[in-house]
Amino acid sequence: MHIDILTLFPEMIESVFHSSILKKAQEKDKFSYNLVNFRDYTENKHNKVDDYPYGGGAGMVLTPQPVFDAVESVKRDKATKPRIILMCPQGEKYNQQKAEELAVEDHLVFICGHYEGYDERIREHLITDEISIGDYVLTGGELGAMVVVDSVVRLLPDVLGNEESAPQDSFSTGLLEHPHYTRPADFRGLKVPDVLLSGDHAKINDWRKRESLKRTYERRKELLDHHTLSEAEQKMLKEIKDNF
Incomplete structure (x- = not known):
C-alpha cells in the first residue's frame, strides 16, 4: 500500500x-x-x-x-x-x-x-x-x-505481531471486545476470573463470548441490532438481559 x-x-x-x-x-x-x-x-x-x-x-x-x-x-x-x-x-x-x-x-x-x-x-x-x-x-x-x-x-497482513489480534478487536466482530487480564493472578486481592486459569479453552472461549455480549449490551446496545447472533449467543444474551 x-x-x-x-x-x-x-x-x-x-x-x-x-x-x-x-x-x-x-x-x-x-x-x-x-x-x-x-x-x-x-x-x-x-x-x-x-x-x-x-x-x-x-x-x-x-x-x-x-x-x-x-x-x-x-x-x-x-x-x-x-x-x-x-x-x-x-x-x-x-x-x-x-x-x-x-x-x-x-x-x-x-x-x-x-x-x-x-x-x-x-x-x-x-x-x-x-x-x-x-x-x-x-x-x-x-x-x-x-x-x-x-x-x-494495522490491518495489513503481518503488520501486527499476532495474526489473531486484529480480527478479535472491538468492532471487528461487530461486538465490543471481552475483558483482558494478565499477571499477577491476584493483585491486591483483585483476582483474575477462575475460568481464565483453568486451561479449558472451550470454557474460556464461552466466557469471552459471553463477556463480549455483556459488554456490548451494557455499553453499545445499538451494535446488537446489526449483528447476527448464533443460537448459543442468543441464549447467552437472554441470560444477560434477565440478570441485568
Missing part, C-alpha cells in the same frame, strides 16, 4: 509515521507514504490556497486549483487508481468496517483541509470518499487522517 497525504502542515504528521506500529510496518515494507504540501502547487505569487467565499460569509475557503493539481501529480506517480479521501465533518462516520474496506486498497490519498471548508468542486469532482471521525469539528483534517491511517495500516 502507498499513502499520500495532502496537507498544509506536514510536520504535524511526520512524527506519527516514525512511531509504534506505523514505524514497524514501514520497516517491514508493508506500506510507504508521502506527505504533500499542496501549497507548493499554487499558481499565484503569494502561494495562497484559500479565498473569500462567493456570496459572503465568515471564514476562508480552500481553492480548487492547488488541490486538484496536487492530486493529479500523485496519481501520475502511481499506476494504480487511488481512493481519494476527503477528511470532513460532513463525511461518512468512520468505523471498523470502513477501515477493513480501505485496507485492501493499493493506494490511498488523503486531503486534509483547513479554514471554513473546501470549494465544492473538490467534493463533487475529485474525491471518491468523504470521511468524518466524529460529530465534532477539528482545526484541520490532519488528526483525522492520522486516525484513519493508523486503523488501516
Whole structure:
C-alpha cells in the first residue's frame, strides 16, 4: 500500500509515521507514504490556497486549483487508481468496517483541509470518499487522517505481531471486545476470573463470548441490532438481559 497525504502542515504528521506500529510496518515494507504540501502547487505569487467565499460569509475557503493539481501529480506517480479521501465533518462516520474496506486498497490519498471548508468542486469532482471521525469539528483534517491511517495500516497482513489480534478487536466482530487480564493472578486481592486459569479453552472461549455480549449490551446496545447472533449467543444474551 502507498499513502499520500495532502496537507498544509506536514510536520504535524511526520512524527506519527516514525512511531509504534506505523514505524514497524514501514520497516517491514508493508506500506510507504508521502506527505504533500499542496501549497507548493499554487499558481499565484503569494502561494495562497484559500479565498473569500462567493456570496459572503465568515471564514476562508480552500481553492480548487492547488488541490486538484496536487492530486493529479500523485496519481501520475502511481499506476494504480487511488481512493481519494476527503477528511470532513460532513463525511461518512468512520468505523471498523470502513477501515477493513480501505485496507485492501493499493493506494490511498488523503486531503486534509483547513479554514471554513473546501470549494465544492473538490467534493463533487475529485474525491471518491468523504470521511468524518466524529460529530465534532477539528482545526484541520490532519488528526483525522492520522486516525484513519493508523486503523488501516494495522490491518495489513503481518503488520501486527499476532495474526489473531486484529480480527478479535472491538468492532471487528461487530461486538465490543471481552475483558483482558494478565499477571499477577491476584493483585491486591483483585483476582483474575477462575475460568481464565483453568486451561479449558472451550470454557474460556464461552466466557469471552459471553463477556463480549455483556459488554456490548451494557455499553453499545445499538451494535446488537446489526449483528447476527448464533443460537448459543442468543441464549447467552437472554441470560444477560434477565440478570441485568
